[in-house]
Amino acid sequence: MIWPSNGGGFPGFILPLVxxxxxxxxxxxxxxxxxxxxxxxALKEYKRLKAQR
Structure with a gap:
């Protein structure tokens, strides 16, 4: 892998994976x-509106 051989640092490749x-x-x-x-x-709202009539 290239990342560890370059001294590590912040593992930027992790963010897109996450x-x-x-x-x-x-x-x-x-x-x-x-x-x-x-x-x-939607059904709950429909029933609520129907009960108001």
Whole structure:
């Protein structure tokens, strides 16, 4: 590896890896968990508005 042979220092390559990982996890949760949360909120609001009539 080039990084340790150049004296180390701040491991700048870690930041993109961390943020890419966070993005992949967030995307995976959104893809596999679906839109259930948004649908539940919309249904709750619909019922609340319907009850006001």
């Amino acid at each position: 943020f890419r990982g966070i993005g992949l996890v967030a995307h995976g949760l959104g893809a596999f968990m679906g839109t259930g949360y948004a649908d539940r909120l």
